Amino acid sequence: MKRILIPTDFSDNAWNAIKYAIQLFQNDTCEFYLLNTYTPVIPSSRFMAPMIDGVRIEDTVRSASENGLLKTVERIKKEFDHPQHSFETISSFNLLVDEIKDLVNSYTIDLVVTGTKGASGLEEVFMGSNTVRIIKHVKKCPVLAIPKRFDFTTPTEIAFATDFNRFYTISELMPLIEMAQTFNAAIRVVHVQYEIKALTELQQFNLSMLRKYLNGVEHYIHTVSELNSISHTLELFSQELEIHLLAMLNYQHSYMEKMTREPIIKNTAFHTQIPLLVIPELGMEFSSKKTRKKHQVIPH
Numbered sequence: 001m002k003r004i005l006i007p008t009d010f011s012d013n014a015w016n017a018i019k020y021a022i023q024l025f026q027n028d029t030c031e032f033y034l035l036n037t038y039t040p041v042i043p044s045s046r047f048m049a050p051m052i053d054g055v056r057i058e059d060t061v062r063s064a065s066e067n068g069l070l071k072t073v074e075r076i077k078k079e080f081d082h083p084q085h086s087f088e089t090i091s092s093f094n095l096l097v098d099e100i101k102d103l104v105n106s107y108t109i110d111l112v113v114t115g116t117k118g119a120s121g122l123e124e125v126f127m128g129s130n131t132v133r134i135i136k137h138v139k140k141c142p143v144l145a146i147p148k149r150f151d152f153t154t155p156t157e158i159a160f161a162t163d164f165n166r167f168y169t170i171s172e173l174m175p176l177i178e179m180a181q182t183f184n185a186a187i188r189v190v191h192v193q194y195e196i197k198a199l200t201e202l203q204q205f206n207l208s209m210l211r212k213y214l215n216g217v218e219h220y221i222h223t224v225s226e227l228n229s230i231s232h233t234l235e236l237f238s239q240e241l242e243i244h245l246l247a248m249l250n251y252q253h254s255y256m257e258k259m260t261r262e263p264i265i266k267n268t269a270f271h272t273q274i275p276l277l278v279i280p281e282l283g284m285e286f287s288s289k290k291t292r293k294k295h296q297v298i299p300h
Contacts, residue, residue, distance in 0.1 A: 164203035
């Protein structure tokens with residue numbers, strides 16, 4: 001059974017991520033954990049009341065969170081009929097990324113699915129600050145980021161971006177391989193170069209190992225020249241080959257890290273028009289605190 005965590009703020013963007021996840025795993029037995037975090041404003045002045053009409057502000061916000069989650073589950077069950085899917089709701093007074101890290105650890109989450117909404121008025125900015133923080137700090141399972149307006153398409157064309165400078169283990173590549181096997185998809189390994197030149201011995205070795213791991217999965221190797229930025233280059237590649245899903249491993253000096261560091265002026269064009277699967281490298285330290293009993297998990 002797959003355990004999938006989906007944070008939601010009840011926006012259209014979050015709902016689209018939920019719809020995508022349910023359709024992507026429609027043939028799998030899944031436990032979905034729907035998470036909403038809230039952080040009520042703490043009165044900073046004696047002129048700001050902690051209560052309104054005798055009701056604590058924190059209680060009001062918590063009630064809105066819990067009711068929003070219940071309505072989301074009702075909407076899911078109304079629009080989708082997948083009896084093999086079960087749902088639990090988690091309403092938590094905590095910061096979003098901290099709560100996700102706790103839940104990934106305590107519930108052995110297999111995948112986090114999130115929307116890619118940018119800051120208000122800045123939707124062109126790379127994915128949105130919350131999504132970037134989740135990708136940077138969730139290090140025990142992959143993160144799948146879904147664009148706001150992306151309609152579900154069976155991922156039969158998957159791109160995997162790499163520079164061949166790092167040796168990948170088979171365990172790190174399994175989320176990618178399993179996705180390809182599930183949907184009988186072709187994997188297009190794309191190598192972005194600032195200038196076209198021959199691979200080093202290290203790169204050639206890593207490429208040969210990658211081919212070995214992908215044996216049995218239809219795959220192709222593509223080398224492309226960098227156009228202005230890595231993010232822009234990958235977006236054009238994805239458009240030209242009609243890619244349905246872009247995958248990357250996240251580690252120091254990886255494409256993913258470089259893209260999140262690119263100046264805004266360079267990566268505004270890349271606002272994740274297709275789903276992005278970010279796989280953490282194994283062995284990264286994960287600082288988990290003992291799970292606090294601050295959230296309520298409600299099965300549905």
